[in-house]
Amino acid sequence: MTVANTTREQVLDRIRKATSSVATGPSQLNEQYTAIPRPYVRKGALHGAAKQALLMERLRDYEAEVAESTQDNLGQAIGSMLAARDAGVLAVPGGVPPAWKIPQVDWRIDQGLSNAEIEKVDGVLTGAFCAIADSGTIVLHHTSCEGRRALTLLPDWHLCILFASQVVETLPEYFERARPAPKLVTWISGPSATADIEMTRIKGVHGPRQLSVILVNDEE
Amino acid sequence: MSQLAEHPVLDPAKAPPFPQAALPVLHNPQLRKNVAHAVDVIQLKRARLVAEKTDWQELRSAAAAIRTHTLENLDKYLEQFEARCTAAGGRVHWASDASEARRIILDILREDDARQVIKIKTMTSAEIQLNPFLESEGVKVFETDLAEIILQLGNEEPSHIVVPALHINRSQVREIFAKSMGRPELTDDPRELTAAARNYLRSKFLDIPTAISGANYLIADTGGVAIVESEGNGRMCLTLPKTLITLAGIEKVLPRFEDLEVMLQVLARSATGERMNPYTSLWNGVVPGDGPQNFHVVLLDNGRSSILAKTKERQTLRCIRCAACMNSCPVYRQTGGHAYGSVYPGPIGAILTPQLMQMRFAQSLPYASSLCGACYEVCPVKINIPEVLLELRSQVISQEKRSLRRLFDPLYLGLRAAGVIFSRAWIFRAAQRFGRIGAGLFTRKDGWIHSLPSIGGKWTQTRDLRGFPDKTFREWWRERAAHSSRESK
Numbered sequence: 001m002t003v004a005n006t007t008r009e010q011v012l013d014r015i016r017k018a019t020s021s022v023a024t025g026p027s028q029l030n031e032q033y034t035a036i037p038r039p040y041v042r043k044g045a046l047h048g049a050a051k052q053a054l055l056m057e058r059l060r061d062y063e064a065e066v067a068e069s070t071q072d073n074l075g076q077a078i079g080s081m082l083a084a085r086d087a088g089v090l091a092v093p094g095g096v097p098p099a100w101k102i103p104q105v106d107w108r109i110d111q112g113l114s115n116a117e118i119e120k121v122d123g124v125l126t127g128a129f130c131a132i133a134d135s136g137t138i139v140l141h142h143t144s145c146e147g148r149r150a151l152t153l154l155p156d157w158h159l160c161i162l163f164a165s166q167v168v169e170t171l172p173e174y175f176e177r178a179r180p181a182p183k184l185v186t187w188i189s190g191p192s193a194t195a196d197i198e199m200t201r202i203k204g205v206h207g208p209r210q211l212s213v214i215l216v217n218d219e220e
Numbered sequence: 221m222s223q224l225a226e227h228p229v230l231d232p233a234k235a236p237p238f239p240q241a242a243l244p245v246l247h248n249p250q251l252r253k254n255v256a257h258a259v260d261v262i263q264l265k266r267a268r269l270v271a272e273k274t275d276w277q278e279l280r281s282a283a284a285a286i287r288t289h290t291l292e293n294l295d296k297y298l299e300q301f302e303a304r305c306t307a308a309g310g311r312v313h314w315a316s317d318a319s320e321a322r323r324i325i326l327d328i329l330r331e332d333d334a335r336q337v338i339k340i341k342t343m344t345s346a347e348i349q350l351n352p353f354l355e356s357e358g359v360k361v362f363e364t365d366l367a368e369i370i371l372q373l374g375n376e377e378p379s380h381i382v383v384p385a386l387h388i389n390r391s392q393v394r395e396i397f398a399k400s401m402g403r404p405e406l407t408d409d410p411r412e413l414t415a416a417a418r419n420y421l422r423s424k425f426l427d428i429p430t431a432i433s434g435a436n437y438l439i440a441d442t443g444g445v446a447i448v449e450s451e452g453n454g455r456m457c458l459t460l461p462k463t464l465i466t467l468a469g470i471e472k473v474l475p476r477f478e479d480l481e482v483m484l485q486v487l488a489r490s491a492t493g494e495r496m497n498p499y500t501s502l503w504n505g506v507v508p509g510d511g512p513q514n515f516h517v518v519l520l521d522n523g524r525s526s527i528l529a530k531t532k533e534r535q536t537l538r539c540i541r542c543a544a545c546m547n548s549c550p551v552y553r554q555t556g557g558h559a560y561g562s563v564y565p566g567p568i569g570a571i572l573t574p575q576l577m578q579m580r581f582a583q584s585l586p587y588a589s590s591l592c593g594a595c596y597e598v599c600p601v602k603i604n605i606p607e608v609l610l611e612l613r614s615q616v617i618s619q620e621k622r623s624l625r626r627l628f629d630p631l632y633l634g635l636r637a638a639g640v641i642f643s644r645a646w647i648f649r650a651a652q653r654f655g656r657i658g659a660g661l662f663t664r665k666d667g668w669i670h671s672l673p674s675i676g677g678k679w680t681q682t683r684d685l686r687g688f689p690d691k692t693f694r695e696w697w698r699e700r701a702a703h704s705s706r707e708s709k
Contacts (some may be wrong), residue, residue: 008314008606011470011521015295022292029296033475036285040278040482044700058495082705101635113254115426115460135485135496146511153452173482181442181477182506183308184511189496192452194262196383197390198237198254199261205414207452207499219537 039094044134044169051104051133051169052215058136059175062190063203065212074161075102077126077214080158087122090159091151095144100161118150124158124208131162133169137189138162138213141182149186156187163218205211230346230377232298232577239582242559242709251387255379255556258386259547266544266598273489279469282482284602290475291528297440297473298519306444310515318348321520325350325432325465326357327481328516332463334359334430338421340454341449342434343381343468343541345564350432361432362424364453366417378559379565382491382543387556421453429510430528431457435468437483437539438517441476444504445517445519448487448497452560458501463487469520471528471537483540486600490542523576528590532611536571538601539593551588560585567595571608579615586612614665623694630675649694656688663687 016023024032046054056066069077079102082090089106091113101107108121118124127145128138138160140146153156168174178185192207203209229245235241245251270276290297302312315321329337337354339361345351351361351372363372367385371378372541374396378384378682385393394408399417433454437446445466447454458464474483480502488497506515527533546552557565562582570589574582586609595605628634641651662669669685671677679685691699 004413009304010316011314011519011525012295012298014521014525015298015470015528018525019292019294023295024293026271029293032293033289036282038282038482040485041276049538056699061495073522086350093503102257119325132496135488137496144508150510151460153455157638170477171485175478176476177479181439181444182443182502183442185500185502186455186499187500188497189494190498192450193498194414194451195261195492196365196370196385197385197393197413198362199258199386200410202410202414205451206425206456207362207420 002152010011014180031173035152036096037039039215041126041170042172044173046133046169048164050133052164052217054138054169055131055133055167056215058133059211059213060189061194062136064136064190065210067212067214069109069214069216071216071218074098075218077216078102078159081212081214082123083124087157090119090120091118091124091150092124093144093147096125097145099158110147113151115150115154118154121155123159124151124155125159126152127161128166129182130158130174131167132171132174133167135171137171137174137207139188140180141178142184142186149184152186152188153207154203156208157210157212159212159214161214161216162214165218167215222292230558230561230563231349232562232573232582235582236557238559238561238583238588241561242555242588245555245559248390251556251557252554254318254387254554258380258383259553260386261500262383262493262547266489266547269489270493279291279482279486280600280602283486283540284538286474286479286482287540287601288535290473291471291534291537294470294473294528296491297475298470300440301443301473302361302519304441305438305445305505305517306443308443310443310505310517310695313516313518313524315518315520315524317418318520321348321467321522322350322353323638324518325467326354326359328355328463328465329359329430332461332514336360336424336428337430337432338362338424338428338457338461339362339368339431340433340449340457341368342386342432342467343378343384343471343563344434345432346378348467348520348522350467354529362421362428364421364425364457365449366414366451366453368695369394369417369420371588373397377558380542380546381564382544387558389624420610421456423619425453425501429462430465431461431463432467433457434466435466435472435517436487437480438468438473439477439480439502440473442504444477444502446480446500446502448500448555449483450492450498452499459511461512463514463516463519465516467518467520470521470524471539487540487542490544490598490600494678523578526578530674531634532628533571533575533608535603538603539568539572540601541568542600544600546602548594548598550590550592550594555588560588564566564635567605567609568603571605571612574612579612579619583619586610586616649692652688652692656690659688 012072059066091108093110126147129141189205191211192205193203194205195201313324372384380389390408398404398406435445436448488494545568547565552566560569562569564572570585591606667687672680
């Protein structure tokens with residue numbers, strides 16, 4: 001530990017010497033930080049259907065599957081998604097609303113599922129914290145409705161339920177909502193992909209190879 | 221594998237000078253084709269998505285300002301990061317140089333009795349030559365990024381910082397995979413090759429309890445770490461193991477969580493030409509019940525603090541490793557990455573590598589540029605690379621001036637001779653006469669010199685030189701004056 005401590009002091013000392021002519025005093029640090037000009041777009045211009053349309057377009061651009069639903073028809077929408085894939089066994093985080101767990105499906109509720117058990121399911125159904133239309137990004141803060149990270153990582157199919165009220169247009173709008181800062185975040189923009197071989201985009205490497213979203217209209 | 225470049229050593233201390241290292245590539249049409257194809261595709265995608273952003277220049281300015289402010293106050297932000305990360309259950313280590321970082325990582329692995337590790341792509345680990353060190357200490361390393369698997373199994377070195385295997389085409393990847401995975405039936409369909417990598421790694425993700433990663437950003441106000449990726453191999457390594465070791469350069473810190481609203485917007489567009497990369501993960505220390513319960517961060521200096529001390533060069537450390545500069549560079553396009561003799565190739569490598577080496581090695585790299593400025597134009601954090609290149613060139617010259625070698629170096633002999641010649645008019649006139657006679661020997665009938673011997677060859681290797689005219693301007697002027705005065709009489 002003593003060795004580590006001396007290295008720490010040495011490195012910090014070198015940094016302090018190197019920046020002595022430009023560094024601010026600790027008391028002015030916040031002030032200087034706040035003074036950084038941020039002239040970029042913070043608030044989007046789209047509302048309602050237009051904002052949702054942009055999100056859907058961007059998600060489809062990543063080859064994610066997107067369906068729309070009303071609140072009343074959500075059960076049906078989930079049912080037809082599962083039927084289309086012949087998916088009968090699904091993992092869900094403990095905190096999803098009971099209405100999402102439609103009958104005639106083998107729901108594996110995550111109360112400490114092992115990795116091997118998660119691997120075996122046909123897919124996973126979760127909610128989300130937020131979605132960003134501009135970049136087609138779904139944000140998970142891994143709360144009880146979004147599940148721990150392994151749950152949305154190991155299955156080959158991720159079905160995510162999003163509400164229109166959760167959709168923001170720009171990334172800065174998300175950061176305004178994400179206060180206080182979360183301890184765990186996964187930003188998901190389409191299914192996993194690679195372009196490492198001759199820049200040919202291949203969908204689906206290690207994360208879920210398929211991503212589906214049901215966008216529920218909960219706004220007027 | 222005969223088509224690939226000879227296995228290069230990406231150690232700036234051992235690498236040959238850039239012009240020499242570039243030659244084999246210039247004579248390898250397959251390699252040049254692979255590189256040109258890759259950078260063309262990325263540039264096209266980047267240009268389309270940058271054009272879509274109405275506030276691109278504003279985002280660049282903000283990104284540059286955030287990075288500048290952070291570097292100027294780096295000690296305070298690093299201490300803040302350390303305190304918050306430690307409070308969240310992480311353990312922070314400091315490493316002065318590569319060997320100290322390697323030793324810290326090995327000690328952590330020994331503590332866990334770890335014989336195998338899975339790794340997320342990290343150029344910083346390549347900088348400290350971590351893999352060969354761990355292998356020599358009996359730890360088996362499994363790279364998990366597709367490009368890194370190709371390199372590891374093919375015994376190749378990275379040639380780009382975002383798509384490190386861009387110099388290898390699909391049939392070469394097939395050859396590597398067929399041989400090393402024992403799967404001769406594989407075709408060269410990228411889809412099939414990607415699936416082969418997935419199968420190869422699946423059990424390793426589930427079974428190996430120790431992972432090593434780099435970091436895209438360290439967040440000072442939360443103690444969090446963010447990693448940006450595409451394939452999901454990152455999420456696997458960050459989620460499934462019991463122990464995670466993150467190696468990060470000291471410059472990787474950002475003041476606040478919300479600074480990501482700028483950095484994430486500029487990074488994906490610049491790096492891969494996407495609106496957003498498929499996956500970005502962020503975690504604060506240890507989160508009970510989710511992910512590794514044993515988390516270490518190794519903060520690496522390795523020459524960075526010496527860069528910080530210099531006003532013009534400090535901007536080098538703003539870099540967020542997007543590689544837009546190399547994609548846009550006309551020199552990189554021709555030579556690929558290996559010629560730079562460093563894990564950091566291209567324009568950013570040309571300024572970063574010699575500085576990380578504290579100007580003791582890689583002095584040829586600041587000259588590996590035409591100073592066209594394309595790199596500066598695309599840089600999302602506005603690093604004025606040409607300005608730093610020029611500054612480093614002047615440092616190389618001052619170094620050479622101090623060395624004894626200059627007494628015998630033909631270039632310096634020539635420059636000293638020129639100094640004498642230009643100091644007196646009569647010497648200059650005499651030199652012109654001798655020069656005309658000398659150059660006459662090499663001037664062809666078309667009036668051009670196509671090849672010169674010795675040091676002059678450096679010029680004529682790549683361009684032709686006009687032969688000396690029959691008379692100098694002064695001679696012509698005198699004759700003309702004499703002629704016209706005769707006529708007027």
